[in-house]
Amino acid sequence: MNAIELNNLHKSFGELKAVDGVSFAVLEGEIFSLLGPNGAGKTTTISMLSTLLRPDDGDALVLGHSIRKEPMKVKEALGVVPQDIALYEDLSARENLVFWGKMYGLRGAPLKKRVDEVLETIGLTDRQNGRVGKFSGGMKRRVNIGVALLHKPKVIYMDEPTVGIDPQSRRSILDSVVALKNHGMTVLYTTHNMEEAQELSDHIAIMDHGKVIAEGTHDELVRLVGQSDRITLTLNIESARVIDLWRATPGVQNVTAENGSLTLLVDDSNLILPRLFEITALNGVRITSVEIQVPNLETVFLHLTGRALRD
Amino acid sequence: MKTLDIALKDLTRSMRSTFAVIFMFGVPLLVTGMFYFMFGNIAGDDGGFDLPVTRVMIVNLDQGSPDLQLGSSMLGQSAAQPVDNLGAIIVNVLQSEGFADLLKVTIAADAGSARAAVDENNADTAIIIPPDFSTQFTSLNTQSAQSVLELYANPEKTLELAVVQSILEQFMDGMSGAKIAASVAANHISGTDYALIGQVVQKYLAAASQRTADPQTYLTVKSVTEVENPNRMLAIIGPIMAGMMIFYAFYTGMTTSETILREDEEGTLPRLFTTPTSHTTILTGKFLAVGLTVLVQVVVLIIAARFIFRIQWGNSFYVALIALGTVLAASSFGIFANSLIKSSKQGGIIYGGVLTVTGMLGMIKIFTLSVPNTSPMMETVSLLVPQGWAIQGFLQNTVSAPSTDVLLTFAVLIVWSIVFFSIGAWRFHRRFA
Numbered sequence: 001m002n003a004i005e006l007n008n009l010h011k012s013f014g015e016l017k018a019v020d021g022v023s024f025a026v027l028e029g030e031i032f033s034l035l036g037p038n039g040a041g042k043t044t045t046i047s048m049l050s051t052l053l054r055p056d057d058g059d060a061l062v063l064g065h066s067i068r069k070e071p072m073k074v075k076e077a078l079g080v081v082p083q084d085i086a087l088y089e090d091l092s093a094r095e096n097l098v099f100w101g102k103m104y105g106l107r108g109a110p111l112k113k114r115v116d117e118v119l120e121t122i123g124l125t126d127r128q129n130g131r132v133g134k135f136s137g138g139m140k141r142r143v144n145i146g147v148a149l150l151h152k153p154k155v156i157y158m159d160e161p162t163v164g165i166d167p168q169s170r171r172s173i174l175d176s177v178v179a180l181k182n183h184g185m186t187v188l189y190t191t192h193n194m195e196e197a198q199e200l201s202d203h204i205a206i207m208d209h210g211k212v213i214a215e216g217t218h219d220e221l222v223r224l225v226g227q228s229d230r231i232t233l234t235l236n237i238e239s240a241r242v243i244d245l246w247r248a249t250p251g252v253q254n255v256t257a258e259n260g261s262l263t264l265l266v267d268d269s270n271l272i273l274p275r276l277f278e279i280t281a282l283n284g285v286r287i288t289s290v291e292i293q294v295p296n297l298e299t300v301f302l303h304l305t306g307r308a309l310r311d
Numbered sequence: 312m313k314t315l316d317i318a319l320k321d322l323t324r325s326m327r328s329t330f331a332v333i334f335m336f337g338v339p340l341l342v343t344g345m346f347y348f349m350f351g352n353i354a355g356d357d358g359g360f361d362l363p364v365t366r367v368m369i370v371n372l373d374q375g376s377p378d379l380q381l382g383s384s385m386l387g388q389s390a391a392q393p394v395d396n397l398g399a400i401i402v403n404v405l406q407s408e409g410f411a412d413l414l415k416v417t418i419a420a421d422a423g424s425a426r427a428a429v430d431e432n433n434a435d436t437a438i439i440i441p442p443d444f445s446t447q448f449t450s451l452n453t454q455s456a457q458s459v460l461e462l463y464a465n466p467e468k469t470l471e472l473a474v475v476q477s478i479l480e481q482f483m484d485g486m487s488g489a490k491i492a493a494s495v496a497a498n499h500i501s502g503t504d505y506a507l508i509g510q511v512v513q514k515y516l517a518a519a520s521q522r523t524a525d526p527q528t529y530l531t532v533k534s535v536t537e538v539e540n541p542n543r544m545l546a547i548i549g550p551i552m553a554g555m556m557i558f559y560a561f562y563t564g565m566t567t568s569e570t571i572l573r574e575d576e577e578g579t580l581p582r583l584f585t586t587p588t589s590h591t592t593i594l595t596g597k598f599l600a601v602g603l604t605v606l607v608q609v610v611v612l613i614i615a616a617r618f619i620f621r622i623q624w625g626n627s628f629y630v631a632l633i634a635l636g637t638v639l640a641a642s643s644f645g646i647f648a649n650s651l652i653k654s655s656k657q658g659g660i661i662y663g664g665v666l667t668v669t670g671m672l673g674m675i676k677i678f679t680l681s682v683p684n685t686s687p688m689m690e691t692v693s694l695l696v697p698q699g700w701a702i703q704g705f706l707q708n709t710v711s712a713p714s715t716d717v718l719l720t721f722a723v724l725i726v727w728s729i730v731f732f733s734i735g736a737w738r739f740h741r742r743f744a
Binding site for chain 2: 051052072075076084086087088090091095100102
């Protein structure tokens with residue numbers, strides 16, 4: 001069953017089409033990543049799903065509730081971890097959790113019990129009375145996530161939760177995302193980090209310029225570019241003969257020259273590479289650098305847009 | 312319930328900010344305190360005026376006059392011998408018990424040592440009575456004969472000089488009066504009937520000398536609290552405290568309302584909007600927080616001023632009413648002003664400008680309190696801003712103005728509040744819809 005369904009969502013800011021007909025579905029209990037560069041429309045999509053922004057057109061259902069017609073039901077059903085830390089820095093971790101718990105309708109003993117549980121989950125029981133403003137970036141991120149867990153939502157949105165933190169805190173957050181999934185939550189995760197999407201996601205939608213340009217599992221997306229490995233080489237001298245011989249080599253699909261380097265799409269780099277060295281040596285040419293890239297989401301994005309994901 | 316949660320959260324945050332607490336409570340009390348101690352130090356604890364004791368060095372070189380035979384009993388002395396020396400009378404008067412709190416009199420041997428004592432700061436003033444002092448006095452030639460005293464003083468000791476000068480001038484006035492009396496008597500009686508003329512002069516001098524011995528006759532020194540209004544110092548401090556309180560209440564209203572903008576920029580307001588809490592509840596909570604914060608400030612300041620500065624605010628009910636009007640006006644003014652601002656970055660400049668201009672306009676009434684014949688136009692100008700009405704309300708209370716006047720002021724404050732709040736709330740709702 002779908003936890004989230006987006007149907008042709010549109011949102012423009014003036015002339016800019018931030019989200020342009022986005023549709024996808026997120027299954028219950030899975031981690032679904034929205035992958036794309038900055039400005040692709042990920043946060044605008046999340047903002048509409050959080051009912052912060054009203055779509056110009058289209059609709060979305062969260063656990064069967066329309067974001068247009070039943071925004072309060074949608075809010076009750078989901079937890080939101082915003083991209084920037086949204087906490088009161090002059091309140092303690094516990095005071096923050098108590099306040100946000102009240103905003104989710106929790107009161108009295110159940111609130112206290114739940115705050116204790118969340119503090120335990122995010123590993124800040126010992127620091128619960130410390131002011132958030134004095135916390136490290138990683139600790140703030142953990143409280144930021146903790147707030148979204150207070151009312152035990154079935155769906156949680158996490159908007160680039162690992163931006164600007166140290167590797168240790170990043171690891172901790174990624175582990176906690178997997179833990180949420182293991183507890184049966186549906187996680188909609190936005191990132192521009194290919195490795196995160198690759199590691200966490202059951203399904204991935206790649207966004208660019210407000211549109212979903214590809215969607216599927218990691219393997220399905222990689223198949224979009226064929227299973228080709230990508231070899232980038234540079235030679236000590238230009239040699240048209242070597243390029244022609246490489247093109248004629250079985251297993252080499254394509255050879256392109258750009259900015260002094262040669263890019264080859266090949267079936268299996270392990271088998272082809274020795275043959276490439278042999279051809280260059282026989283023709284008195286020397287390979288000065290080699291870079292091998294097996295297909296990944298970066299390759300997919302490059303293949304689909306002609307740009308690198310980090311551009 | 313959520314509205315109250317939001318308001319209490321904001322109130323807690325405000326009270327945890329050292330900067331906010333200083334501006335809410337510290338600065339208004341501090342500024343008023345400065346004025347209080349300025350006037351309070353002059354008035355002293357008992358409201359009395361504490362003059363410094365003046366060190367006077369006297370040299371009496373007067374050789375007396377045989378024509379002057381004053382009965383010593385009439386001068387309040389026990390000596391049996393008549394006194395023929397006016398200089399001695401002056402010394403006697405200045406050494407009397409009546410001036411003991413004001414003057415410390417020392418007799419010098421000669422004029423030079425007396426002047427030297429002043430130069431070396433061993434005395435504040437020196438009085439040098441010349442040898443012919445009495446002779447000149449008894450001369451009936453009013454055209455040429457004059458008794459002259461030399462008063463030598465340290466120019467920095469202005470207050471001490473003024474005290475001694477005041478006493479001597481009074482004494483000399485008495486002497487002059489006696490001389491005039493003698494001249495008149497000489498013109499009406501036989502010019503050779505010295506005994507009768509002497510009696511006239513003696514009676515006059517006796518009366519004058521006895522008056523001189525009473526310092527109150529010569530130094531009419533009243534403390535600030537005794538002038539015209541027995542509650543004069545409080546009459547000054549009360550309006551200043553009211554002005555400071557109102558100025559900073561509006562400042563608090565402005566800065567507390569700014570949290571709406573700051574929370575929007577910091578992401579906590581958008582996050583609140585993702586919780587199952589309506590926009591109306593959230594904004595009402597924020598508005599309530601502004602009102603509660605200003606309320607706490609005004610109540611604390613009113614009570615603190617009552618105990619620290621002993622300010623009599625007036626009838627409690629009407630004070631509460633005007634305080635409520637002030638809280639509502641300050642809060643709604645802050646909400647209104649912030650609703651016109653795009654970001655908190657604009658706030659600093661705009662708050663400074665708006666609060667200074669409106670605050671100063673409102674306080675014209677206080678600035679002109681001690682200025683006689685102030686143009687009524689000035690009062691009208693101060694009522695162009697809500698601060699002016701709030702100040703008027705507190706001033707009306709302190710002078711026990713008719714209740715209808717206070718109620719009218721309260722009503723106007725409520726109207727200001729409704730207008731500001733309506734515009735501000737409407738704009739914020741539209742912004743976050």
